[in-house]
Amino acid sequence: MFKKMTLVAAACSALVSMHAGAQVTDNVVKIGVLTDMAGVTADITGKGSLIAAQMAVQEFGGTVLGKPIQVISGDHQHKNDLGASIARQWYDTDKVDVIVDVPNSAIALAVQGIAKQSKKLVLFSGAGTTALTNEQCSPYGFHWTYDTYGLAHGTASAVVKAGGKSWFMLASDYAFGAQLAKDTSEVVVAEGGKVLGSLKHPLNLADFSSLLLQAQSSGANVIGIANAGNDTINAIKQAGEFGITQKGQSLAAMIFMVNDVHSLGLQAAQGTYLTTASYWDMNAKTRAWSKTFMEKHGAMPSMIQAGVYGSVLHYLKAVKAAGTDDADKVAAAMRAMPINDAFTENARIREDGRVLREMYLAKVKTPAASKYAWDYFEIVRKIPAADSVMPLSLSKCPLVAKK
Known part of the structure; x- marks a missing residue:
């Protein structure tokens, strides 16, 4: 009897695992860091934002719903047409699930429009314009770190x-x-x-x-x-x-x-x-995370880079909670869950997509x-x-x- 129950439990576990895996499109969760790699804001975004996203993935465990997490990056060079072109290719061809960072508000507004059309998520850490959660808000856009x-x-x-x-x-x-x-x-x-x-x-x-x-x-x-x-x-x-x-x-x-x-x-x-x-240097948690970041990047994190880390970590938690990488379901989970990471304690996302943080x-x-x-x-x-x-x-x- 015990052996039979064990086999049934194992079978159920396998079915649950298969069901969860089936909810991840293309069998991978793909994150695109759209940033400034060599321009005027490269020091406060750029390679550091990519490292911050990778650290979030590592902290989460490297997989979600039994599937690998992939992080790619692109340099928009502060050119609106280039930033928009990268976003379109990522969403439509490369099957990127979420774009993060996006320093440069003009490019961010363009990407927000593309994300809305594609029904894909975008998490802004580098952009500052309030239009992202005001006149041009979107159910797929989240303004993470700061605004003007x-x-x-x-x-x-x-x-x-x-x-x-x-x-x-x-x-x-x-x-x-x-x-x-x-x-x-x-x-x-x-x-x-x-x-x-x-x-x-x-x-x-x-x-x-x-x-x-x-x-x-x-x-x-x-x-x-x-x-x-x-x-x-x-x-x-x-x-x-x-x-x-x-x-x-x-x-x-x-x-x-x-x-x-x-x-x-x-x-x-x-x-x-x-x-x-x-x-x-706020507390033990921020110092520990930043020390690791410093070892990888050679500089302490800007608030934008810390925000990229927090946004990616929260996104992955929401994918796990939703049991899928479907953008609408993940967005709902992101809004329902409190935000907690090395730099943030019990922040929330408002209905306009703005993160309410100290x-x-x-x-x-x-x-x-x-x-x-x-x-x-x-x-x-x-x-x-x-x-x-x-x-x-x-x-x-x-x-x-x-x-």
Whole structure:
């Protein structure tokens, strides 16, 4: 009798395993990291984002529902047509189940549209525009790490309250820079300050001298820098060369990461306020994960790279919970489950696809205050999700309106 029951149990187990496996299309779960491998944001995304995705797969166990997990990568080179072309090929020909990262908001919006048409998932960590979960939201799109609303409300609000009442904005001339400058300006005015002017610049600009001189001549207390990666580094470095801060004006980098500080050095970056979704040196879990990342990549993770890791891990958990890689069922599971990883505790996904997470207001340490390698940020305070995410009362997302 016992032998017969054992055989029946084994048969049932095999059937369950076969059923679960049948739910994975093409017998593989394929993840595409669409990123910037050599351009202006390569240090904060790029190869590090690929490594972060691979670490998530390794942490999960390398397989899901009995099938292998494959991670591929592509470089969109900040070209809209190239990014869209890669996304179409991945979804339609290469059978990629989910695209992650996608730095560059214009490309992200294009990929969101393609994902919606293809009924495939996309998890944005590198893109910042609020349009991804507002006017152009999608049931297949998830905005994971940060957006311009959160950056502006975290940093600009703190700087104005500290006395920086008049601002001049320098912004990169594409969707992300325009949205970040707009959101920042609105926060400055709402907090009782004023914006004296603004200028746009092309992506990957080498010489900021004319823009900085115009910002300096405006007499603004604060020069807000609404760009990313190497553009932020170049703007701050050249501002130092012009002696702008020594002459009484302050700089506010609206998106500024630990990697940017490492490139600039503490002497140039010290005292800069910033808003971040994560920091490698927060606690034992973040330090342990980041140490492994450092061994693989040679640098500590940016908040974007940490977000890629978290998004991939949550996606894989949802595939397991749903028992399939079907996009609609996985999306439902992702929304139903709390988000927990080395950098995130009990975050949730809202109906518009925005991840509701705590953010942190940080300040770059002085050289004297930094005690060891990559010890760059002082965490000033936590910013609750309610204060860092656009309220649904302002939403234009059709998914919210229908509800």
